[in-house]
Amino acid sequence: MRSIYMDHVGTNPLHPEVLEEMLPFLKDNFANPLSLYEPAVKAKEAIENARERTALLINAKPNEIIFTSSGAESNNFAVKGIALAGQKKGKHIITSRIEHHSITNTGRFLEKSGFAVTYLPVDKNGLIDPADVQKAITDETVLISIIHASPEIGTIEPIAEIAKIARAKKVIIHTDAVVTAGNIPVDVRSLDVDLLTLSAHQFYGPKGAAALYLKEGTRIIPLIYGGIQEGGRRAGTENVPAIVGMGKAAELARKEMDARINYLKPLRESMISDTLKNIKKVTLTGHPEQRLPGHASFVVEFIEGEAMLLLLAGKGIYCASGSACTSRALKSSPVLASIGVPDHIAQGSVVFSIGQGTTEDDINYFNKTFPEVINRLREMSPFTDGWEGLEDTPCTVKK
Numbered sequence: 001m002r003s004i005y006m007d008h009v010g011t012n013p014l015h016p017e018v019l020e021e022m023l024p025f026l027k028d029n030f031a032n033p034l035s036l037y038e039p040a041v042k043a044k045e046a047i048e049n050a051r052e053r054t055a056l057l058i059n060a061k062p063n064e065i066i067f068t069s070s071g072a073e074s075n076n077f078a079v080k081g082i083a084l085a086g087q088k089k090g091k092h093i094i095t096s097r098i099e100h101h102s103i104t105n106t107g108r109f110l111e112k113s114g115f116a117v118t119y120l121p122v123d124k125n126g127l128i129d130p131a132d133v134q135k136a137i138t139d140e141t142v143l144i145s146i147i148h149a150s151p152e153i154g155t156i157e158p159i160a161e162i163a164k165i166a167r168a169k170k171v172i173i174h175t176d177a178v179v180t181a182g183n184i185p186v187d188v189r190s191l192d193v194d195l196l197t198l199s200a201h202q203f204y205g206p207k208g209a210a211a212l213y214l215k216e217g218t219r220i221i222p223l224i225y226g227g228i229q230e231g232g233r234r235a236g237t238e239n240v241p242a243i244v245g246m247g248k249a250a251e252l253a254r255k256e257m258d259a260r261i262n263y264l265k266p267l268r269e270s271m272i273s274d275t276l277k278n279i280k281k282v283t284l285t286g287h288p289e290q291r292l293p294g295h296a297s298f299v300v301e302f303i304e305g306e307a308m309l310l311l312l313a314g315k316g317i318y319c320a321s322g323s324a325c326t327s328r329a330l331k332s333s334p335v336l337a338s339i340g341v342p343d344h345i346a347q348g349s350v351v352f353s354i355g356q357g358t359t360e361d362d363i364n365y366f367n368k369t370f371p372e373v374i375n376r377l378r379e380m381s382p383f384t385d386g387w388e389g390l391e392d393t394p395c396t397v398k399k
Contacts, residue, residue, distance in 0.1 A: 004362045006319040008294060008355040009151040009179050014245070015204035021248040022206065025241040033238050034227070043240050050247025054211055057250040058177075058196065059187040066212045066230045067243050071178040071199035072102035073223070074212040075145075077234070078174045078195045079106045081220035082143045083115060086172065090140025091115040096128050097338040098150050100176055104334075116140070125287040126155035126339050130162050137169050148177040148186070148196075152335045152351060153286030154295035156180065163192040172218065178202055178210075179292060182253035184261065194218050200242065204356075205249030209242035260356060264294040267354055267363050271296045274367040279374050285336065285349070294355060299341055300348040303377050308350050311373045317366060320351045 005013075025046065031039035033047055048062070055062045068074045083093060095107055097119045107117040118136045122128050128146060137144075144166050149156045159175050166173040174195035177186050181196070182203025188196055196213040200206055214220060214233075226235025253260075272284055281301035300308065305321030312319060336346040352366070 001316045002365065003316045004318065004365065005357065006317060006352040006354055006366070009202075009292070009351065009353040010320055011201045011207065012204045012355055013357065014206060015249060015252060017252060018205055018245045018248045022241045022245040025244050029240075033240060034229070043238075046244050046247075047238055047240060050243045050250075053247035053251045053254075054198075057186070057254050058181055058198065058213060059189050060213050061216060063231070064188075064213055064216055066214055066233050067238065067246075068210045068212055068234060069208055069239065070210050071100070071176070071197050071202075074197040074199070074210050075100065075102040075176055076106050077212050077220070077223040078197060079103060079143065079145055080110070081223055082172050082174065082195065082218075083110055084221040085219045086142035087115075090138070090142050092118070092138055092140035092142065094118045094120065094133060094136045094141060094144045094146075094171075096120045096122060096146055098122055098126060098128075098153070098155075098335045099145070099147050100151075100178070103145055103147070103176060120146075122155075122338050124339050125290075126150055126153045126285075126335070127287060127290070128157055128162070130158060130165055133162050134165050137165070137171060141169070141171050143172050143174065145174040145176070148175045148180040149184075149292055150286065150335060151179045151353075152333060152349075153297050153339065154291035154353075155287040156184070156290050156292065159191050159193065167192060182250065183292065183294075185257060188213055188215070195220075200246035200249050203249050203253040206242045206245040208239055209246040211246070261293045263356065264354060264358075267358060267360065268294055268296055270363050271352060271354075271366060275370060278367070278371045282374075283341075285339065285341065292353070294358075295351075295353050297349070297351040299336065299345050300350065300374060301345055302381050303348040303374060305347055305349050307377055308348070308373065311377065312350075312370070315369050315373065317369060320353075321349050 029039055029042055031043045033040055033044040051062045051065045055065050091114055093115055095103055111117050120128055120132050146157055146162055148159055163173050172194045175193050176197045178197055178199045179202055180186050181198035194215045199210040222233050224235045229235055229238055275282060275298060283299050285297045285299055309321055332343040332346045333349060336349055
């Protein structure tokens with residue numbers, strides 16, 4: 001049976017060149033970078049080289065890159081660190097209803113600690129209106145944190161416009177760019193953000209390596225206290241092999257960016273157009289054009305997402321239903337609810353995300369197999385008796 005991986009927003013395979021560069025630091029050069037002998041100096045130099053490569057990916061300065069263990073840690077660091085650093089000015093934070101749980105749950109934690117958090121709505125395509133950001137800012141606002149793109153619906157947000165508003169109001173702005181950095185052009189100078197989160201495994205680097213861009217001069221309270229690593233801003237012995245891998249993955253992503261995007265977009269469009277043409281009562285979620293290049297997400301009516309995943313896996317197609325952090329929670333997606341998808345239809349969500357290993361033959365197989373799986377599930381559905389009368393009715397997802 002063929003195997004097609006379509007969950008690249010969940011994680012990615014390690015690029016062979018990344019693994020090759022990591023291997024010496026997994027085997028012979030295992031020294032602690034804080035030590036002063038030669039192997040330790042080489043480890044420290046490797047970290048700084050990775051810092052330079054990572055900075056180049058997003059047009060930052062090397063000293064503005066703080067290495068962390070994950071996107072979730074970087075998000076927690078950004079939100080908690082800025083909130084605590086700025087609490088003498090005020091205790092108000094602005095975010096959105098489509099954020100990753102590492103932002104949302106951090107907001108809830110801060111609410112219990114006396115902060116007020118505004119969760120902005122989005123439109124039917126998942127876009128945040130910059131005017132809503134403008135209205136939400138008060139004299140107490142110390143941070144705006146808006147995701148750059150949702151892994152669940154793929155919509156890319158107007159961060160530069162939002163940052164312009166934040167700058168005029170002298171409010172610090174952070175963006176979670178985990179699924180965009182390394183996959184589409186991300187320039188911290190053009191976006192004009194103060195903080196930005198990125199994660200290596202989203203662009204063919206290793207898990208366990210991520211970073212927080214912190215604009216020079218921005219005050220932040222550390223999340224992890226201990227030693228002097230990362231300029232005293234993030235303690236803990238560095239994960240040298242993973243950091244080295246992140247640097248190499250960043251270098252490759254920067255060089256291959258345009259080619260990767262141009263390769264993925266036609267494949268994505270084939271998936272979307274064939275699915276909408278060949279399956280009834282299915283709706284594309286997220287913005288039709290302003291979305292991640294390898295991302296296609298849908299809700300299929302009268303079908304459970306888990307059933308789709310199981311039958312597709314049985315056909316060798318591996319995908320997701322909602323974000324990897326929520327798909328096992330058996331709850332309706334807050335992201336889908338925010339774009340107007342009713343709870344009973346949101347249960348039929350499915351997310352396909354392709355990558356550099358996806359071939360045209362894979363897409364042809366998907367385009368043939370996905371409708372077959374849906375037809376089979378609808379034959380088994382308890383809604384079968386009423387299906388005939390609903391085939392030609394308007395889709396019940398809000399347009």
